[in-house]
Amino acid sequence: MTNALMEDLKWRGLVYQQTDEEGLAAVLNEEKIGLYCGVDPTADSMHIGHIVPMLTLRRFQMHGHRPILLVGGATGMIGDPSGRTEERQLQTTEQIAKNVEGIQKQLQRIFDFEVENGARLVNNNDWIGSMTMIEFLRDYGKLLGVNYMLAKDNVASRLESGISFTEFSYMLIQGIDFNHLFDNYGCRVQIGGSDQWGNITTGLEVIRKMHEEEVKAFGITIPLVTKADGTKFGKSAGGAVWLDAEKTSPYEFYQFWINTADADVVKYLKIFTFLSREEIEKLEVAVQEEPHLRQAQQSLAEEMTRLIHGQEALDQAIRISKALFSGDLKLLSVEEMKDAFKDVPSVEMAKEEKNIVDFIVEAGVSSSKRQAREDITNGAISFNGERVTDTAYEVSATDRLQDAFTIIRRGKKKYTMVKFV
Structure with missing residues (x-):
């Protein structure tokens, strides 16, 4: 059995592994379901590598399914061992909260929250944070055998270099998330990067153990995005x-x-x-x-x-x-100039009036006074988009944007930012 959406995802190169391809296709053809993808707030912003699973989830929303966006306020305090060779640096509760806020704002740009199948934003700290250690061990610790957990790639790859019990327990906590969303939000599918296969299948195992009847939940992973030469993307x-x-x-x-x-x-x-x-x-x-x-x-x-x-x-x-x-910088505002040139070569100079010849030599724009005079008279020098052809020109405060910097262009492409101190 096939499904048009899943076929489109395959054409786009967005399907790496599925736990039950036929079963998922049948469910997607019969009903609209909830699906989730999680991101841990390890920083106050996502980067473009993070958003591939999220954009894939958005495609499901465009086909009538409901996306559930989980920001890991709890799991972010633990640290996912997937794809890592060493323990993650733990962050403070305050920093995690700040990171959660930043990521949620970005997710709100990608998803539609106002339609009938509007996206839901959830934070796993809401159900994990209040759980006692005894509740965790009694209600969930018994669900998975240690041998089962040791066999997962994200743990097995760390056994030689070492893994703490904290990070070892991460997959079980993520399994609790999937089960919670299954019970409370009608979530049937988890989507994640290829490094999340172990965590996703653990979630399915937790759901299976927590429900007596046979349940239909699924997992999909997305390939790692690389460049054509095999190097890392992003x-x-x-x-x-x-x-x-x-x-x-x-x-x-x-x-x-x-x-x-x-x-x-x-x-x-x-x-x-x-x-x-x-x-x-x-x-x-x-x-x-x-x-x-x-x-x-x-x-x-x-x-x-x-x-x-x-x-x-x-x-x-x-x-x-x-x-x-x-080369027409007059089209830009001062802020746009600052943005455009923040990565070009820059030098620091004092705030004082100076002849243009001396100025551009000191700034390293021209290699000598003779070369500077030649560049100026040939029309090769521009200050903030304005060409200067007079070798007697005095560079003054009027040439300083926001009294802080000047953009000099030599020729067609060579720019220098002079920062005034």
């Missing part, structure tokens, strides 16, 4: 690509997607966007026949920036990109 020159605009600005976010390699872009369109199969196949032809136009990258960057940051932020990111491409 890193830029500045590190992880975050959903928080304070950590990764909308412009930087947009640039990350626009710079996707031709070999990866169709794969990412399938995984990350909600474009139809027909639209993606059309863009795939464009990659093959007109790669220089980069239509697929443009669509990917626009879809993702709009989804995570909104239309206004997307418009700003496009405006910054166009201004940098044309």
